[in-house]
Structure formats: structure tokens, C-alpha cells
Amino acid sequence: MKEILEIIENNPRIEPEKIATMTGITEAEVASRIKDMEEKGIIRRYKTVIDWDRAGEEYVYAIIEIKVTLNARTGYDSIAERLAKFPEVRSVRLISGDHDLSLTVRGKSMRDVAFFVAEKIATLEQVQGTVTHFVLRTYKEDGEIMFEKEHPERLAVSP
Template sequence: MKLTEKELEVVEILAKNARLPLETIAKMASLSIEETEQIVHKLEEEKVIVQYAAIVDWRKIDGHEGVTAMIDVKVTPKRGVGFDEVAERIYKFPEVKSVYLMSGAYDLSVVIEGRSMSEVAHFVSEKLSTLDSVISTTTHFILKKYKHDGTVFEQGDQDKRIVMSP
């Protein structure tokens, strides 16, 4: 889909902060509120804007820390459907948050979330690796998120003293 310059500008504004009021987006894009509303509606209808979501730092909520793992999956593609069919089977599991077709040593990258490492291990051994097309998996556990979708987590207390030298 080809977007106009103004439509692209609205997409970029929403990608940075989807909570901005329509009036603010209109001002930023030099559009009327009605024009902005029409553009946003069109983008939603055409599935250019798929969903509005919050980025949550779950480590700050007691009892909800959880475990995130990135799993490299090597698969045998099926004739006529390639990787799409196995990717669809994988993304239908509720634990799966993302599935990407990759270049390189592995075919798919799967991101899953669980309550514990053993829950993730159970998913890999009982659900993922038992699929017909799956040849091998390599699991990487995320130990700490520094930045996610452009949002920096915990910038830390930086020393704000002025450096003095003789």
C-alpha cells in the first residue's frame, strides 16, 4: 500500500506515541482534526496499524517477572507452502509472542514467555520440538532487557556531578 506523505507522517507519530490525543497529532502533522481522524481510521481499516500496545517492565511488578526466551528453530519447509504452515502452527501456541522468518543458520526465531525456565523448557521439549517439520532448536533466555521496541528500560542513576580537574 502506498501512503501519502501526510499518512506516513501520522504513522510515524503514532509509532512513537500512540497515546497522543488526535488534536496533538493533527497539529504535529499540520492537518485538521477531521483529516487526521480519517487517516487514522483508514490506517486501521487497511491493517497498517495493527494494534496499539503498552510496553510493560514486568520486573517491576511483584510475582509477574516471568521468563522470556528466544528460540532459534531449524525446520523443513513444506512443498507449496514453504515456512508459512509451520510458522502458523507455532504462533498459535499461547506462549508464543513472536515468530520471525530469518536468514542465516536457523529458519525461524520464536519468542516465548513463561512463568519459569522449566515452563519454557517444557514448551520446547513437549510442544515445539515434537512438530513434524522441526529439525532442531536452540533456546536463549533473556536475562535483562535494556531496550525494547525503542524504549529504554532503567537508565540508572548517572553521576551528575561536575568534573573538576586541577
């Protein structure tokens, strides 16, 4: 199972026939295992990594660290579930360190992200404080290197 998952994680469009060849499992068994993992929620979704800069779309990403206050009735899961419902939020993680949760958010501008933090996150009762880090450049996303080596455009000077 792990081997099939690793192959699919790196190339979700790979044919079961190729996975069968790589693993030594029959194509029918590969297809059956994949279907079973989809039904059990092990495989949650097939994803495409998009370089939005190259696509000509401008998005601003930020990592927001959140310190929360827990009460007797709720734990981290309840606030994380609430935060995850915002469409701006791309990921929510429980983290160690000075803060409790880490969000990755996407907006059309820094102003949009700042408004989201000030109006939607900071106003939540359980939120004690936030720290926002704007992403300046992404070099690698979900295992995909997002840049090519730049070639100097200057011509060589001959003596």
C-alpha cells in the same frame, strides 16, 4: 501517512488534535486517516510496554531459533502460522542465517519454557532442531529504554 504512523507508534495515546498541529493536517483528516489505516489493518493494535519486573511479576523470556524441513506442499508460512497460535509465543520471525525461524516466548519459569520447547516445538514434524537463548535482562523494548542509571548507595568517604 508515514508521519502519522511514526507519531502514533511512539505515543499511541496522542490526541488527533496534537497530531494535526505536528503535521499541519486538519484534525478531521488525521482522524479519518487513522480510521482508514485501522480498517485496512495497517494499524494492527495499540500497545503498552510494561516493565514486568517493576510490576512485581516474574516472567522468563527466551529466543528460540528453529531449523525446519519444508515439504513440497508447505512453506515457512504454514509452520509459522502454527507456531504463532501457541499462547507462549510472543513473536515469530523468518530469519536469515543457520536457522529459519526465530520465536520469542514467555513463561513463568525456565522450566516452563524448556517444557514448551521439548513438548510442543521439538515434537512438530517440520522442526529439525532448536536452539534456546534465555533473556537475562532487557535493556530496551519496542523503543522504550527499560532501565535507569543506578546510583551508588555508598557514602563518600572523607579524609
